[in-house]
Amino acid sequence: MKIADKNTKAVDLVREALEKAKEFEQYHCFISMNEARALERAREIDEKIAKGEKVGRLAGVPYALKDNYLSREGVTTAAARMLDNFPSPITATAVAKLEAEGAIMIGRTNLDAYAHGSSTENSYFGPTHNAHDMERVAGGSSGGSAVATALGIVQFALGSDTGGSIRQPASYNGVWGVKPTYGTVSRYGVVAMASSTDTMGCFAKTAEDVDLVMSIMAGKDPKDSTTIDDFWNRELEDAKPKKKKIGLIKDFLGGGVDAEVVKAIRDYADKMKKAGFEIEEVEMPIMKYGLAIYYIVQPAEVASNLSRYDGVRYGHRAAEITDLDSVYSNTRDEGFMPENKRRIMIGNFVLSSGFFDAYYLKAQKARTLLINAYNEAFEKYDALLCAVAPAPAFKLGEKINDPLQMYMEDMMSVLPSLAGLPAISAPFTKSKGGLPIGVQLIGPRKSDQVLLNIAKTVEEVK
Amino acid sequence: MEEYKTTIGIECHVQLNTKTKLFSAVDNDAVDKEPNSCVSPIDYALPGMLPVLNKAAIEKCVRAGLAMNCKINLVSRFDRKHYYYPDLPKGYQITQMYQPIIGAGVIHLPDGSDVHIEHAHLEEDAGKLTHFGTYSLVDLNRAGTPLIEIVSMPDIHSPAQARAYCEELHRLMMYAGVTNGDLYQGNMRFDINVSVSKTDKLGTRTETKNLNSFRSIERAVEYEVKRQIEVLEKGGKVKQETRGWNDATGKTTSQRSKEEAQDYRYMPEPDVPPVVLEQSYVDKVEASMPMMPDEYRSKFGLLNLDHSESEAILNYPILAQRLNEVCDKNISLAPRVAHWFSGVLLSEENQDKNFALATAEELAELSEMVEKKELSSTGAKAVLMEMYDRKNTAKTAHTLAKEMNLLQENDEGALEAIIDEVLQAPECAKAADDVRNGEMKAIGFLVGQVMKKSKGKANPATVNGLIKKKLS
Numbered sequence: 001m002k003i004a005d006k007n008t009k010a011v012d013l014v015r016e017a018l019e020k021a022k023e024f025e026q027y028h029c030f031i032s033m034n035e036a037r038a039l040e041r042a043r044e045i046d047e048k049i050a051k052g053e054k055v056g057r058l059a060g061v062p063y064a065l066k067d068n069y070l071s072r073e074g075v076t077t078a079a080a081r082m083l084d085n086f087p088s089p090i091t092a093t094a095v096a097k098l099e100a101e102g103a104i105m106i107g108r109t110n111l112d113a114y115a116h117g118s119s120t121e122n123s124y125f126g127p128t129h130n131a132h133d134m135e136r137v138a139g140g141s142s143g144g145s146a147v148a149t150a151l152g153i154v155q156f157a158l159g160s161d162t163g164g165s166i167r168q169p170a171s172y173n174g175v176w177g178v179k180p181t182y183g184t185v186s187r188y189g190v191v192a193m194a195s196s197t198d199t200m201g202c203f204a205k206t207a208e209d210v211d212l213v214m215s216i217m218a219g220k221d222p223k224d225s226t227t228i229d230d231f232w233n234r235e236l237e238d239a240k241p242k243k244k245k246i247g248l249i250k251d252f253l254g255g256g257v258d259a260e261v262v263k264a265i266r267d268y269a270d271k272m273k274k275a276g277f278e279i280e281e282v283e284m285p286i287m288k289y290g291l292a293i294y295y296i297v298q299p300a301e302v303a304s305n306l307s308r309y310d311g312v313r314y315g316h317r318a319a320e321i322t323d324l325d326s327v328y329s330n331t332r333d334e335g336f337m338p339e340n341k342r343r344i345m346i347g348n349f350v351l352s353s354g355f356f357d358a359y360y361l362k363a364q365k366a367r368t369l370l371i372n373a374y375n376e377a378f379e380k381y382d383a384l385l386c387a388v389a390p391a392p393a394f395k396l397g398e399k400i401n402d403p404l405q406m407y408m409e410d411m412m413s414v415l416p417s418l419a420g421l422p423a424i425s426a427p428f429t430k431s432k433g434g435l436p437i438g439v440q441l442i443g444p445r446k447s448d449q450v451l452l453n454i455a456k457t458v459e460e461v462k
Numbered sequence: 463m464e465e466y467k468t469t470i471g472i473e474c475h476v477q478l479n480t481k482t483k484l485f486s487a488v489d490n491d492a493v494d495k496e497p498n499s500c501v502s503p504i505d506y507a508l509p510g511m512l513p514v515l516n517k518a519a520i521e522k523c524v525r526a527g528l529a530m531n532c533k534i535n536l537v538s539r540f541d542r543k544h545y546y547y548p549d550l551p552k553g554y555q556i557t558q559m560y561q562p563i564i565g566a567g568v569i570h571l572p573d574g575s576d577v578h579i580e581h582a583h584l585e586e587d588a589g590k591l592t593h594f595g596t597y598s599l600v601d602l603n604r605a606g607t608p609l610i611e612i613v614s615m616p617d618i619h620s621p622a623q624a625r626a627y628c629e630e631l632h633r634l635m636m637y638a639g640v641t642n643g644d645l646y647q648g649n650m651r652f653d654i655n656v657s658v659s660k661t662d663k664l665g666t667r668t669e670t671k672n673l674n675s676f677r678s679i680e681r682a683v684e685y686e687v688k689r690q691i692e693v694l695e696k697g698g699k700v701k702q703e704t705r706g707w708n709d710a711t712g713k714t715t716s717q718r719s720k721e722e723a724q725d726y727r728y729m730p731e732p733d734v735p736p737v738v739l740e741q742s743y744v745d746k747v748e749a750s751m752p753m754m755p756d757e758y759r760s761k762f763g764l765l766n767l768d769h770s771e772s773e774a775i776l777n778y779p780i781l782a783q784r785l786n787e788v789c790d791k792n793i794s795l796a797p798r799v800a801h802w803f804s805g806v807l808l809s810e811e812n813q814d815k816n817f818a819l820a821t822a823e824e825l826a827e828l829s830e831m832v833e834k835k836e837l838s839s840t841g842a843k844a845v846l847m848e849m850y851d852r853k854n855t856a857k858t859a860h861t862l863a864k865e866m867n868l869l870q871e872n873d874e875g876a877l878e879a880i881i882d883e884v885l886q887a888p889e890c891a892k893a894a895d896d897v898r899n900g901e902m903k904a905i906g907f908l909v910g911q912v913m914k915k916s917k918g919k920a921n922p923a924t925v926n927g928l929i930k931k932k933l934s
Contacts, residue, residue, distance in 0.1 A: 070510045083509065090503055092510060191509040195732035224512050225735050304542055304729055307553020308507040312600070328546055351544075351727035360729070 001155050001209045003059050004049060010042035010060025010104065017062035017106050020153040027129045027138075029148040030107040031067045034074055038062065038106045045102055056101030057216065063098065064148040064157035067108035068115055068191040071095050078191045079123040080113040082309045082316045082335030092189025093224070094158065094200050094217045101216050109144025109157060113337040114306065115165055115193045117141050118389075118409040121400050122339045129396070131173045132435055136393040139169030142203070146173045149203040156204040156213050162193045163294055164388070164413025166201045167425035171388035171438030174427045176210045177203050178452070181445045182420030183228040184214070186221035194301035195226075197294075197417040207426075207456040211236045211449065231446045236456065239449035241382035246272055246454075247282035249386040252412055258391035264429050264437045265387050268458070272385070275461045277454075282384070286373045287415060289366055294414035295407060296350050296363035302340075303347025309335060342403060371419045378444040383451055385441055386412050388425045392435035412440060422448040426455035466658040466694075468687050469665070470618035472627060473653040476610050476635050477587065478522045479642045483606035484586045485513030485556065485734075492603035493647060505606040507551035512733050519608040520737060522640040523563045523584050524747045526610055529638035529754060530579050530631075532567025536739045538584075540731035545724050548600050549589035557585035557611075559728045563737060564610070569634065570756050571626050572773055578615040585609050610640075616655070616664070621683040625676050628652055632676075633755050637779050645674050652679055656686040658694070665690070666700040670707050670714050682707045685714055758782045761789060765797045771804040780817045781807070787822030788829070795829035802846050812850070820849040828859040835921045841868035870921045874928065877912070877920055881928055884911045897933045905929055 004010035018035055045060045065071065068078045070088035077083050095105070112122035120143025121127040128143040130136040131150035138147045142159030146169030149157045159166040161179035170177025178201040185200035192198060200217065204210045218232035248269050253262050269279045311317035311331030318330030336344070350359035377384060389409050399405045416423035423442045430436055441451045483490050486504035504511045527534045541559040562583035569577050589605035591598050612631065618624050632650055636643045643649055652673045659665035668686060673679050690700045704723075705714040755776045762772045762785065775781050781803050789796045802825075807815065828845055831837040837845065845863050852862070863869050885894050890911060896904035905926065912925045 070508075076509070078509070086509070088508070088510075090508070090510075187510070188512055189510040223514060225514055226733065300729055301732060303727075304544060304554060307544060307546070308509070308551060310546060310548075310553060312548045313506060313551060314508070324548070348727055351729050353725050353727075356728070 001058075001061060001204075001212060003057075003061055004042075004045055004055070004102070005059070006049060008060070010045040010049075010102075011039060013060050014038050014042040014062050014104055014106060017154055020151065021107060021148070024151045024153060026134070027131065027147050027151065028126060029064070029109055029128055029144040029151070029153065031077055031079060031110050031123075031125050031144070032074055033107040034105050037073050038104050041104045045104075056103075057212065058098060059102035061103050061156070062106045062154050063103050064107055064109045064145055064154045065095065065105045066111055066142050066145050066157070066159050068111060068160060069095055069158060070189040070191070071105065073105060074108060076108070076191065077124070078114050079111045079125055080335060080337065080340065081124045082332075083191075084124070084316060086315055088189075090189055093186035093221045095189065097217055097219075098213070106154065109142070109148055111144060112141040112339065114191065114302075114340055115141040115160055115162060116302065116337070116339045116343055118164065118168055118406055119394075119396075119399065120144060120169070121396065122337050124337060127396055130393045130435075133393065135395055136435070137172070137396055137398075139172035139389070139393060141165040141169075143169045146170055146175060146177065146203050149173070149175045149205065152205075156202050156209055158200065158202050160190055160193070161199050161201050161417070162197050163298060163417045164410045166203065167413050167423060167438075167440060168389045168409060170203055170425040170427070171440075172393040172436060174430075174436030174438070175203050175205055176207060176427060177201065177425040177438075178210050178214055178448065179417070179423050180214060180218070180448050181228070181422045183226050184232065184422075184448065185217045186219075186224040186227050188221055188223040192305040194298040195305060196301060197298065197420070199417070207452045207459070208236060211452055214448065228446075232449060234449055236449060236453055239453040241450050241454055243380070243382045244276060245278045245280065245381050247377055247381040247384045248279055249287060249384055250281045250283045251285065251287045252386040253281075256390055256408070256411060257387055260431050261387045261389075261391055261437055265385065265439060268428050268439045269385060271461055272458050275458045277458075279385075280381070282377060282381070284373055284377065286366075286370050290370065290415040290418065291407060291411045293363045293366045293370065293418055294410065295346070296359050297367065297418070298414075299343040299347035300351050300360055301347070302343045303345075303351065306336070306340065306344055311335070339403070367418050370415065374419050374421060374442075374444075383441045383443045383447070383454060385439065388413060388438050388440045392431045392433070392437055416442045421445060422451055424448070424451045424455060426459070466660055466687075466691050468619050468683075469616045469657050469659070469667075470624050470683060471616040471655040471667075472614045472618065472624065473655070474612045474614075474628065474631055475587075475651045476526065476612065476641050477649045478519055478608040478610065478640055480516055480518045480522060480608055482516055482518075484516050484519050484584070484608035486606055487514075488606075490607055495603060497599070497601035497603060500603045501605070505551065505602055507553075513556060513731075515734055515737070516608065519584060520563070520739070521747060522608070523582075523610060524739070524744055525638040525751065526612075526635060526640045527564035527567065527582065528748055528751055529634040529640075530564070530567040530569055530582070530612070532579055532582065533565035534739065534744050535561065535563055535565050536741065536744070537561065537736055538563035539736045540734045542729045542731050543726045544729075545726060547588070547591075548598065549591050549602075549605065551589070551602060551605060555586060555588065556731055556734065558583035560730075561736075564612075569627065569630055571623070571630050572759065572769070573623070573626060575617075575623060577617045577627050580613045580615050582610050582612040585611060621680045621687070624654060624683045625680040628679050629676055630755070633776060637752055637754055639752075645676075648674055650674070654679060654683055654686070656683055656690070657700070658687055658690045665694075666702050668700065668703055668705050668714075670705045671717075673707055678707055678709055681712055682714055685712060689714070752779070752783070753786065755782070758786060761786060762800070764793065765789070765800055767797065767800050767804075771800060774804045774808055775800060778808075778817055784817075784820070784822050784825060788826050791822060791826045792830070795826050795833065798829045798832060799825045802843070806843055806846060807850070812847070815850040817850070819852070819855065820846070824849060824859045831859065831863065835924070836870050837863055837868060838870060838918070838921070841866075841870070841918070844868060867917065868919065870919050874924070877916075877925060877928060880912055880915050880920065881925065881932060884908060884915060885929075885932065887911070894933060897929070
């Protein structure tokens, strides 16, 4: 990571990032830029350095912020019309921690509205383009952050991952992405998607950079009761796996997963062997229910979390209103994207009386079975290996009118989310068409650093 | 005609008097505050805000539960109850649908009947809407105030018993110290579920919501019972519905039928971890509980007080505590103190006094002074009032009586001197003669003269005896 010091000026780092952002404008990574304030902060940091004052571990490092994080700098949109022009009176804990270490936010990145989607096409502001192919999707929902990192505009970018929203775009754009153990980073000040699986993570070009950013953001926050004690406190090289044994999930080496992707995973497994790992194929039949569980639990929480956007207190309010019901229905009709509405409807359906037991409760029971299956596997393995997504980046517009095909994108990424487990997306290879393919490593709770260590070890094998 | 049996169950919302709200760290006391001045980003439901549970509310719950002889559930959870209304910023209320903190219990009413508690759960209050013709204004000061909702079993069978149950609930919550208990401010609100039936099978019930006075509870039940019987007698059917009470007309009116009832789409609250309590914690809270009305009742039963007298005292925990302390010192001194409380202190003009001001020692001392005839009962009442008015609390009852010049003269020698003086006075000669001749009615005049001369300090009974002796 390039950090400001006596020889490297923060202003230059920020200026360079802003210039690159302009250069790559056609990729549409950003919803809004934070130019003036970013340069002002850079100058402050340079002054401190000149005076010999202490600056943080990320002094002058420009970064991009997924536009579902609240910050007093600029407006948060969540890529939805609903929040268009929402100046936040608070700053998210994760953002505050980064800025206390001197990181400088240069702009807010594009996402699927309210993080609902796997392509960043559901943005009210239009899609982001893949860093390797303008015709293809960035992946999502944190597409803007992944592409901004892949294009080298910023050294790191924040994302949020509820069912794959960091890992899948990381894989599609060939960068590192981490979805940490549930509760690692505070959710305070991040627009909620599905509270029980929402996690805050980041993108970067190296395992070390990801590790540094995560170590700063991690830790208990009194404002988020689901955060856990800080465990991200080791040097990356000290986070060594104990068993040197990896489970290759057999259920994802066939049906539904593209042959090219399966081959990449097998190649990666071979490379792991070279790195000294024992690889064992493991059958986990519960895995095929992941998507079914996720698309009940997640929409239920989404429907609930989106109830607050009612046009009464802040955000968008429909111009044409006649009574209270029309305040709600017109505002929500105009403010939400079709995918938002789809999830609200599914969520309310599975929670409604008479259906709750059959859907929501049953899904929660299945979720417990899934957690048990993972626990059992981790008695044998340091980590489980599978693909991030079933295929490389697809074409813009290819799946946008086929929600089920779009949901299939998440078939492998939602599983660790449901179990609250850490999962990383490590860049590995490219398809024949030149599109990046990443791999997914999943570990037991709090093994996040171990996963990064494993992937880094494998990366270093020639 | 066969008799109808009335069955009543009551839900009671109690606002807890915690310093801050249930899930945010802003002032929970909005009395006399500007609208929307006690509102945090959490209460306002900004994006990205998360509820943080106020531990003080948990202790209040445990206290309330113990006061109702309820089982305290060591593991409880929160759920979301969804509906849209401008006074509900998140679009859902955080409540406890499936695993409430307070389990089953029972309340003993003063008349000896029992009302069982089904459960009680912790939840947040909503804000307040004020309607102005074409528009409405929202005040979120109350949004997020901790509430417990106490759900009774259908154990209540008359309007009077319904009222007694609510009064006892109020007393218990006040004793447990969990609420300010101001009904006018809505600190306790009651929903009554009423049905009537001629058979053992319960009739269709109606729910009358948001009653906030004991009188309205009794009247609303009375009205509903009468109304439902009339409907049935005319061959009609009682509709299951929510009704509202109009205090001015003394009637309930239909608000919402069962078919219009909302689907609340309950869901476990993912942002608030389960509340897990240790039994040792519950034990500690239990040890800190004050005496409850029931215990006081059995103790005060020994004092031969009127039922209404002791119940009136029980409405004021501090007075019950004082009376109990006097009992512990000397039970024979206690009935007089009880009469003072109910007859003097609780009369209308003294309601604003600080009832904590007089200590049990002082009250016992005052009662003993009357017992020993050092003070007339009129004098004692004057001293009592002074005890609740004084600025200087170091002054004992005796000092006050002395300063007020109210100590009675019981010294027979001194009294005899005054009596001799009176008997020799010319204006008393006739009365003295009358007494000598057996016309005892005249003695009152003589006693009065002695009292006057002693400036009220003479003990009239003693004076009476001495005069009789002298004139016989």
